[in-house]
Amino acid sequence: MRISARTQYALGAMLALAEAGHPVHAERIAVTQEIPRRFCDNILLQLRRAGLIESQRGPEGGYWLARPPGEIALADVIRVTEGAEPAARPFPRAAAPLTEIWARLRSHEDALLSEITLADVITSNGAVRP
Incomplete structure (x- = not known):
């Protein structure tokens, strides 16, 4: 999986916002998360x-x-910024089993x-549960 800069910024x-627990201005988000301001505005609008x-x-x-932060999965954010990933094109001949592996x-x-x-x-303090 390739994660774009947009997705990293969105996360x-x-x-x-999850950590703050109260309304936060876009400027503060941009500064604390080191996101270019205009890019931050666009990401916040998309979210x-x-x-x-x-x-x-x-x-x-x-x-x-x-x-609540416990009801928003990382996948929810990634789907917004990356969209749905298209299915891989089928592999031909000897590589055909790779199609199922990729899926x-x-x-x-x-x-x-x-x-x-x-x-x-x-x-988590860096230790996400398995």
Whole structure:
């Protein structure tokens, strides 16, 4: 699996919101997560449109998670930023068994990333449960 910079930034922004537990301004997210400001704004808009975060304008506003961190899996964020990965084209002849292996690999990846929530990451101190 290849993870784009957009996805890395989105995960960082989501974890910052999960850790904060209150509305956070985009500027603060951009600075603390070292995300270029315009890129951060675009990512936050994408996450809001997907229903993962909510926002409010003004001095008391900002961005916050739409659901508790324990209900948002890493896979939820990755699907928003990366989209659904297309199925691999079938391998020909002697390599044909690789088609099934790649499908199983993607299935395992998705299962693992669907099990790990934002809450798991912020409480793990680097040791995510198996």
